[in-house]
Amino acid sequence: MLVRVNPSKKTNSNSMKYNFDQIIDRTASNAEKYQLRQQIFGTEDLLPMWVADMDIQTAPFITEALQQRATHPIYGYETLPESAYQAQIAWMQRLHQLTIQRETMLFSPSVVTTINVAIQAFTAPGDNIIVQQPVYFPFFKSVTNNSREVLSNPLKKLADGEWTFDIEQLKSVINKQTKLLLLCSPHNPVGRVWARAELQSIANICLENNITVLADEIHSDLIYKPYKHIPFASLSETVNNITLTAIGPGKTFNLAGLASSTVVISNPELRKKFSKACEANHIGHGNIFGHIAFEAAYRQGDEWLNQLLNYLQCNIDALQQLCSRYPDKITMLLPPQGTYLAWIGCSGLQMNRKQLLKFFTEEVKLGLGAGFLYGTGGREYMRLNFAVPNPIMTQAIKLIEKQLN
Ligand SMILES: Cc1ncc(COP(=O)(O)O)c(C=O)c1O
Structure with a gap:
């Protein structure tokens, strides 16, 4: 089932001054998140959601100041x-x-x-x-x-x-x-x-x-x-x-x-x-x-940030809905209170850390942060960076769901 993330749920599109939906091709720049896919995951055939930067375009007033x-x-x-x-x-x-x-x-x-x-x-x-x-x-x-x-x-x-x-x-x-x-x-x-x-x-x-x-x-x-x-x-x-x-x-x-x-x-x-x-x-x-x-x-940046947070909340909601459909496989018992990083519990998948990484990399085709990298307590988790346009979140959820069904 494809889950649609609807930004208009939380944000009144009439009052949306900024466009967070724009999908930017970061392979055209030297972005680590994309450039290091082969080195980190052994393949470029995945959607990278690991490095903690956003795939959302920079606020226009910043770009203008730089120009x-x-x-x-x-x-x-x-x-x-x-x-x-x-x-x-x-x-x-x-x-x-x-x-x-x-x-x-x-x-x-x-x-x-x-x-x-x-x-x-x-x-x-x-x-x-x-x-x-x-x-x-x-x-x-x-x-x-x-x-x-x-x-x-x-x-x-x-x-x-x-x-x-x-x-x-x-x-x-x-x-x-x-x-x-x-x-x-x-x-x-x-x-x-x-x-x-x-x-x-x-x-x-x-x-x-x-x-x-x-x-x-x-x-x-x-x-x-x-x-x-x-x-x-x-x-x-x-x-x-x-x-x-x-x-x-x-x-x-x-x-x-x-x-x-x-x-x-x-x-x-x-x-x-x-x-x-x-x-x-x-x-x-x-x-x-x-x-x-x-x-x-x-x-x-005040207004841009307010709108961004509302926008990202839609991605959190979508992830939470996903987890609630597969409670015996993946969990996010408490959604993130801050950051744009979701810490997804995967103990229900009953895999060791290598298998878990392989599952998300090769089967789901998402590049996530493997929990064990964050030290004690992280082994059964995967970190997903949800600072992406809503349509990309939809795509990621679809990829996960396909392998959980
Ligand atoms: C908690 C925390 N501190 C620092 C950083 C990196 O900050 P900087 O790029 O300013 O070194 C990150 C990046 O993910 C972070 O999550």
Whole structure:
């Protein structure tokens, strides 16, 4: 059965200013998601829904700003302009009621760069760093790449399928060498938008044990109703004092390839250490097109984002309906609260991790993120990126359904 996803269900087409339905041929560009199909999946004959960028076209006001900048014939050194920082500060206030002081912000080309620099700045080789799997794999790769130890504090799954922090386990594993906690908020891949009480319980432990927190909040604008993102640093002044918040337009506005983000560090001592590590790695300039897109996004992006979230909700609904038709095979007990990533439980298929990957790659013909790549707890899951035009979602659902029938 072909499931039609109807955008007009959630979005009144008359009020739709932006076109998210346009299907863009990304094989015509150098998109990783498409270019690496052969290398990752051993075939190009699949619909790739793995890398976390969108197959939805960039907002026109961003493209126009970039085109305008391209007409200027000099592309020399530039730093992120003051006006761009101010645009992000205003955005954070509007969307998240977070007040950010300009002097607490530093540029970083990417959030993963921020994670690596934080590891270098606040820990020494041999120290251990708390990682809460299943999680976006650069969290633990960055730790081991820098010769630090992963202190594993896996998320736990409650009876209703909800994932949460395992606070008791965290208390029991912390030791004197524990210096940093990498928080993913909202969480990739489980899709949780953490509640205040959950964040507070993490904060309490970190405060008690003198642990710095790197809050990766790159997905924090991608939140579905009725959820609300709570910036970790907003919990209290004391929490703010131990927190680095990594934010940027990469996910929200699909600008990952333009490599621009910031990190907010209120504590001057932490900020000084972080800056020193940035200098050691010659991080600071970014790229001029990234700067332009960054500012255009935060200045003009409110309505585009609202419409995008309504549009993506249709894809979530369609996935949920699919799962509810095959409850003994695939599950999404709780739909994503944030991000554009669905974490689909596949234990009903009774396959080991290799078989599961082979099934989706060779039979379904979808390129998904294999759950085991996200660490402990991920083995029976597949991660599907649903930031695609509704007709592509329809196609993906049709492919899955054909093999489940
Ligand atoms: C939680 C999380 N952090 C960081 C990134 C990557 O961000 P950047 O491209 O800015 O390094 C991703 C991309 O998927 C992500 O999901």
